[in-house]
Amino acid sequence: MTTTNAIDWPKVSGIIDKYQTDPEALLMIMQDISNIYNYVPQEVIPLLCEKLGVRNSLVYSVATFYKTISLEPRGKFIVSVCTGTACHVRGAERIAEALQEKLNIHEGQTSADGLFTLEAVRCVGCCASGPVITVNKDTHGGVDRSAVLKIMDEYKQKAS
Amino acid sequence: MVTFANQEALQVYRATLSARHNKGGKRLISLCSGSGCGAYGTANVHRALTGELRKFGLQEKTEVRLTGCHGFCEKGPIMVIHPEGIFYSQVKEAHVAEIVEQTLVKGELVQKLIFKDPTSKQKIVKEDEIPFYKRQQRIIFANNGLIDPTSLDHYLAVGGYQALEKALFEMEPAGIIDEIKKSGLRGRGGGGFPTGIKWATCAQHDADRYVICNADEGDPGAYMDRSLLEGNPHSVIEGMIIAAQAIGSKEGYVYVRHEYPLAVANLTIALDKCRKCGLLGENILGSGLAFDIKISRGGGAFVCGESTALMASLEGKPGRPRAKYVHTVEKGFRNNPSNLNNVETYANVPMIITKGADWYSSIGTEHSKGTKIFSLVGKVVNTGLVEVPMGTTLRQIVFDIGGGIPRKKKFKAVQTGGPSGGCIPERFLDLPVDFDELAKVGSMMGSGGMIVMDQDTCMVDLARYFVEFLKEESCGQCIPCREGIKQMADILGHICQGEGKENDLALLQELADMVKNASLCGLGTSAPNPVLTTLHYFREEYEAHIREKKCPAGVCKPLFHYEIDAENCNGCHLCFLKCPQEAVAGKKKESHAVDQDKCIKCGICYEACKFDAVVIR
Numbered sequence: 001m002t003t004t005n006a007i008d009w010p011k012v013s014g015i016i017d018k019y020q021t022d023p024e025a026l027l028m029i030m031q032d033i034s035n036i037y038n039y040v041p042q043e044v045i046p047l048l049c050e051k052l053g054v055r056n057s058l059v060y061s062v063a064t065f066y067k068t069i070s071l072e073p074r075g076k077f078i079v080s081v082c083t084g085t086a087c088h089v090r091g092a093e094r095i096a097e098a099l100q101e102k103l104n105i106h107e108g109q110t111s112a113d114g115l116f117t118l119e120a121v122r123c124v125g126c127c128a129s130g131p132v133i134t135v136n137k138d139t140h141g142g143v144d145r146s147a148v149l150k151i152m153d154e155y156k157q158k159a160s
Numbered sequence: 161m162v163t164f165a166n167q168e169a170l171q172v173y174r175a176t177l178s179a180r181h182n183k184g185g186k187r188l189i190s191l192c193s194g195s196g197c198g199a200y201g202t203a204n205v206h207r208a209l210t211g212e213l214r215k216f217g218l219q220e221k222t223e224v225r226l227t228g229c230h231g232f233c234e235k236g237p238i239m240v241i242h243p244e245g246i247f248y249s250q251v252k253e254a255h256v257a258e259i260v261e262q263t264l265v266k267g268e269l270v271q272k273l274i275f276k277d278p279t280s281k282q283k284i285v286k287e288d289e290i291p292f293y294k295r296q297q298r299i300i301f302a303n304n305g306l307i308d309p310t311s312l313d314h315y316l317a318v319g320g321y322q323a324l325e326k327a328l329f330e331m332e333p334a335g336i337i338d339e340i341k342k343s344g345l346r347g348r349g350g351g352g353f354p355t356g357i358k359w360a361t362c363a364q365h366d367a368d369r370y371v372i373c374n375a376d377e378g379d380p381g382a383y384m385d386r387s388l389l390e391g392n393p394h395s396v397i398e399g400m401i402i403a404a405q406a407i408g409s410k411e412g413y414v415y416v417r418h419e420y421p422l423a424v425a426n427l428t429i430a431l432d433k434c435r436k437c438g439l440l441g442e443n444i445l446g447s448g449l450a451f452d453i454k455i456s457r458g459g460g461a462f463v464c465g466e467s468t469a470l471m472a473s474l475e476g477k478p479g480r481p482r483a484k485y486v487h488t489v490e491k492g493f494r495n496n497p498s499n500l501n502n503v504e505t506y507a508n509v510p511m512i513i514t515k516g517a518d519w520y521s522s523i524g525t526e527h528s529k530g531t532k533i534f535s536l537v538g539k540v541v542n543t544g545l546v547e548v549p550m551g552t553t554l555r556q557i558v559f560d561i562g563g564g565i566p567r568k569k570k571f572k573a574v575q576t577g578g579p580s581g582g583c584i585p586e587r588f589l590d591l592p593v594d595f596d597e598l599a600k601v602g603s604m605m606g607s608g609g610m611i612v613m614d615q616d617t618c619m620v621d622l623a624r625y626f627v628e629f630l631k632e633e634s635c636g637q638c639i640p641c642r643e644g645i646k647q648m649a650d651i652l653g654h655i656c657q658g659e660g661k662e663n664d665l666a667l668l669q670e671l672a673d674m675v676k677n678a679s680l681c682g683l684g685t686s687a688p689n690p691v692l693t694t695l696h697y698f699r700e701e702y703e704a705h706i707r708e709k710k711c712p713a714g715v716c717k718p719l720f721h722y723e724i725d726a727e728n729c730n731g732c733h734l735c736f737l738k739c740p741q742e743a744v745a746g747k748k749k750e751s752h753a754v755d756q757d758k759c760i761k762c763g764i765c766y767e768a769c770k771f772d773a774v775v776i777r
Binding site for chain 1 (some may be wrong): 183198199200378379381387418420421454458459461473475478479480579609619629661727740
């Protein structure tokens with residue numbers, strides 16, 4: 001878990017400045033912060049309000065409206081199961097089940113070791129390669145039950 | 161980087177590009193680096209290829225070009241060797257040495273990489289002779305597989321920004337709008353509204369006008385906009401600048417999904433290059449037009465594809481739609497006149513300006529002109545992006561181009577229009593696909609997703625799937641959508657669990673009609689379509705779930721079980737080996753059986769059996 005001390009304030013400030021402290025860029029600023037911590041630490045919200053000149057309530061409503069933003073800490077690897085229609089008809093639900101069993105968590109939860117967060121994404125646009133999962137920025141296409149189990153082991157190994 | 165102070169400077173530069181291109185005599189290898197092929201490992205192939213070329217001293221004589229999406233995503237990574245046009249599919253790192261030695265050095269083909277047509281079982285060497293491509297008419301996608309999307313030079317060399325020149329120096333703004341009107345171009349994002357009329361209305365309203373591109377491609381199963389932005393971003397930018405000239409706008413926005421990182425990256429590069437060379441900014445090509453484009457990244461909300469929600473999101477707010485008594489062409493983004501078109505719509509514009517409205521309107525049907533890109537996915541042999549003239553029949557798309565249904569299964573339906581569309585049954589396979597014909601059978605064009613389903617797709621589960629999706633994505637402002645969709649989802653969930661009641665179907669129908677009529681925005685008004693079309697065309701499947709407590713397709717787990725048909729089972733033992741639960745019993749060469757207590761209905765045995773012996777009961 002990230003504490004206030006662990007936040008790189010100059011970096012966060014730099015992100016806000018990169019968008020010329022434009023309040024219309026609020027969502028993109030939060031996405032960029034999310035790229036560093038895998039979530040938006042609530043400690044940065046007062047800074048966002050101050051620099052962008054927006055209310056607390058707007059920051060929370062934007063953060064909770066859009067799926068790409070999380071205010072809760074997430075795992076090192078964000079595993080997203082594509083649940084787009086093409087993946088659905090090719091068995092995405094079975095992939096999700098296999099991952100839930102393997103990681104012992106439900107959708108939206110983070111594994112006890114803090115490594116994996118399991119999410120569902122509505123479509124990553126790799127429909128011809130379905131079923132697809134993404135792990136952070138990597139895309140794995142044409143997976144089945146045994147393939148995703150193997151992929152999880154590989155990431156686990158990478159982390160150790 | 162050169163700067164084009166005026167039209168002549170651009171023309172001179174383009175001429176030197178084509179001269180250089182003709183003189184070189186270099187061999188060109190185009191390697192698809194779209195997201196689909198990328199997922200199968202293009203980067204590794206590229207690395208190996210660069211190394212191998214150096215080993216043979218061919219690096220000077222060969223250009224390796226990382227191009228945009230070729231469309232045949234399932235066969236990725238795709239490599240095309242020019243000038244012969246040799247098409248190698250599913251190229252892996254390990255094949256590269258062989259390709260260089262056999263094909264580039266000796267001029268021989270690598271047999272195992274040649275495409276084998278799954279229908280005729282014949283090997284086909286050249287890209288343009290493969291049935292998947294041969295039966296398409298690729299005009300928007302024409303350059304996708306030829307140019308490096310990060311290179312402005314490549315786009316210029318194939319005649320890029322010629323349409324912009326024509327629009328800026330040979331036409332009046334009103335003339336541009338007339339040309340678009342005459343072409344019959346209709347919005348490719350789903351609504352099918354005539355683009356020319358939209359532009360004309362926007363231009364009438366005095367205030368700072370905005371040109372906005374909707375790249376929030378939200379329909380699950382559709383990815384042509386992603387592919388265009390990744391593969392040929394300049395065609396979209398050119399269309400937007402022409403729109404700016406026609407409407408009179410200084411500022412443009414592309415609202416693109418955060419989930420499309422490569423599209424964002426390639427678009428950013430393209431915009432930077434345009435700014436540096438004077439194709440964007442103050443006084444474009446010395447014409448006096450000042451226009452620039454910014455990127456705004458969406459945050460994973462389906463409703464943001466709706467125009468008013470998208471504009472709210474552009475303003476940095478939650479993407480909630482508003483009632484459209486006043487249209488966005490009058491009061492949209494920042495309460496100013498805003499012209500919103502889809503990615504594919506803008507990509508059509510340069511062609512119409514260059515080749516003329518008459519040429520464009522000669523393609524397609526009476527009321528739907530031009531071509532349309534479909535993403536042909538799901539249970540179909542050749543999956544990928546397909547561009548065909550409007551009016552092509554479903555049968556031609558699914559069977560001639562798509563090669564039909566894999567593993568000899570039976571076609572059941574094709575779903576078009578995403579979550580707002582409908583399921584079209586087999587008897588309409590000869591329907592010519594255009595905006596109006598799809599609407600007649602209860603579906604819609606949408607952004608062009610075409611998901612093919614076979615006998616193993618349960619239509620009740622599919623309706624449940626879409627309604628669940630829309631339940632999650634409803635913004636929650638208006639009650640009919642928020643509560644109505646939730647109730648529909650609950651009922652469909654019960655039916656799939658085997659707890660359906662006899663009057664559920666009447667209730668579903670009633671709810672669907674209410675949500676359709678009373679919701680605020682397009683998400684709600686079209687949300688019941690998947691339910692309505694499946695209820696209409698596949699009622700017997702609903703009835704089987706409710707009355708017989710059976711799921712004929714074998715999807716809804718409480719409503720079926722697997723058995724092994726003793727007559728068809730030859731005891732090959734494959735299911736026994738593959739079952740993760742040790743639920744299959746039987747000795748080799750003897751008929752097997754499933755232990756229902758251990759079976760978790762994962763379907764692995766059903767998929768594995770080559771003799772149709774595992775059956776759904």
